[in-house]
Amino acid sequence: MRLAAQTLARLPAAVARPLYDRDAQQVGIVHFGIGAFHRAHQAWYTDAAMNAGDSDWAITGVSLRSPGVARQMNPQDGLYCVAEQSGDGSALRVVGSVRNVLVASEEPDAVIAAVAAPSTRIVSLTVTEKGYCRAANGDLDFAQAHSLSFYYFVTQGLLRRRAAGLPGLTLMPCDNLADNGAKLRALMLQYLARHEPDLVPWFTAHCTCPSTMIDRIVPATTEDDRTMVASALGGLQDEACVVTEPFSQWVIEDHFAGPRPRWEAVGAQLVQDVAAYETAKLRMLNGAHSLLAYCGLAAGHTFVHEAVADPALQALATGLMTDEAARTITPAPGQDLAAYAQALIARFANPALNHRLIQIAMDGSQKLPQRWLETLAANAATGRPCPAILTGIAAWLHHLTGANGAVDDPMAGQLTTLVARHPDPRDAARALFTGDGPLAGVWEPTEADLDAVAVSYRKVVDARG
Structure with a gap:
């Protein structure tokens, strides 16, 4: 019934x-x-x-x-x-x-x-x-x-x-x-x-x-x-x-x-103005979610609560939120970004929610500009590095090779072809984010950024075996 x-x-x-x-x-x-x-x-x-x-x-x-x-x-x-x-x-x-x-x-x-x-x-x-x-x-x-x-x-x-x-x-x-x-x-x-x-x-x-x-x-x-x-x-x-x-x-x-x-x-x-709340949610919660999705899948996890229980991934997500994203946000009156980051880690760890990482990994081309690239661009303007997000980009590139199964993204054909043509992660990142690349225009990686992506990519591949 x-x-x-x-x-x-x-x-x-x-x-x-x-x-x-x-x-x-x-x-x-x-x-x-x-x-x-x-x-x-x-x-x-x-x-x-x-x-x-x-x-x-x-x-x-x-x-x-x-x-x-x-x-x-x-x-x-x-x-x-x-x-x-x-x-x-x-x-x-x-x-x-x-x-x-x-x-x-x-x-x-x-x-x-x-x-x-x-x-x-x-x-x-x-x-x-x-x-x-x-x-x-x-x-x-x-x-x-x-x-x-x-x-x-x-x-x-x-x-x-x-x-x-x-x-x-x-x-x-x-x-x-x-x-x-x-x-x-x-x-x-x-x-x-x-x-x-x-x-x-x-x-x-x-x-x-x-x-x-x-x-x-x-x-x-x-x-x-x-x-x-x-x-x-x-x-x-x-x-x-x-x-x-x-x-x-x-x-x-x-x-x-x-x-x-x-x-x-x-x-x-x-x-009167949603901007500070909106930016914090996109760059902190959603940004950390995408990081846990791609890095968590690479580490063999299935659910968010499993990924955030991994000490290395929890440290990475916390670093993204507090050291990279929060520094780009002007909080609204009474908005405590440090407390928000702590609360997010606790929410991610909820063992009763079987939130699949592969669900979050969908449609990366549509999500990552506001979740990661805007944070990268804002930090680049003041010379601050973003090691956590660059690690996430490396894991996303690995995801685009089909390492986690078929890529579910409206730009899947273009992205998977690009990554296949550029097996060197430095070249793949350059083709994606510069010139007329499919995700160009928000953030342009430096040579140091490309080096960091390549190092992280190798760690992802080695960890995957």
Whole structure:
């Protein structure tokens, strides 16, 4: 028997559940990319806000291509369980904020209608870095931003809103991109200028794109996780459950085009400038995660908690955060970067989260510019070395040889070919990061940097045997 509206009464008393009348809520948010991360974070906060008395903020989720999440959630009436796990045990809560999930490739008109609906006030996104369809220079890649990208559906919805005299929308990116609100606004304007130039003045006047920073570790859900959740739910099967850590942080730029949930009443932070929080998360948490992924895989580890338990890798991750990344960040008032680094090591070590290193290693070409290369460039400007990140680059180059299996990256063909043509890691790094290389433009390695990469690469290969 599945978790669903009609089976909620069967839940054990220890399982938290929605306190509001779900059927009475209008949809106020359309969310593109309704994966595990969104369900463990923004939908979780929105459910908490409605539990606290907010209304009409139900979420219509949109999967752009794959029907998998819709097949999981729609038979459950949008209900799913968030299981917070730590060494002390688990805490379960059934979340009720998601009304339904649409598959854009199967029902495009329904997606456009959801964006255009009078009750919709926010369109949010967790489409991953590659979902923004950016070219190497950061501009919109129009070949990728086709009729199955979120740009098309949002634009068609906005055209209908303008025609109907409805208000504009808040477009809220929730992905790991520095200054993600400004980037989304610039990309949307490029798309509109090409496809619907008459809409540009209306968009500029009536829509906003606030930046956000989201911090919560959410591993991919496994069958073992689903079995554990079903046991805790009294035997009810939950195909859409997510497993996460107890910690959660959401920092949002207070720049909305209209009404919004009172997320700040349930733990989110509304601020004028997200930059310091965003940069710390990208360069410290995400930067250390990528380091542990590539170096941990090279060392034979499978999970993050195994990698950070390795003394050499823990020292490397700590060095990246405190000696390399933190020195490039101007903290916001009250933001303690040293304490943040210590807390991150403790979070990485959570033995109850089986966060696979290979999952973090995906899409390196899209992640590493903001996780590593910006830190390298900032330190290079003041003459500071970054031995930890250079070690990570060596491990990434080794990863691109197929040492950890097939490379899962939108640029996999180009990157693996480049590394195969340049077996010397110095030459491979030079070809990647200089001239017209695929990751050139953010940071240019010195000869000393290339030497350090080569030395670390040899250590990685020797350790692998």
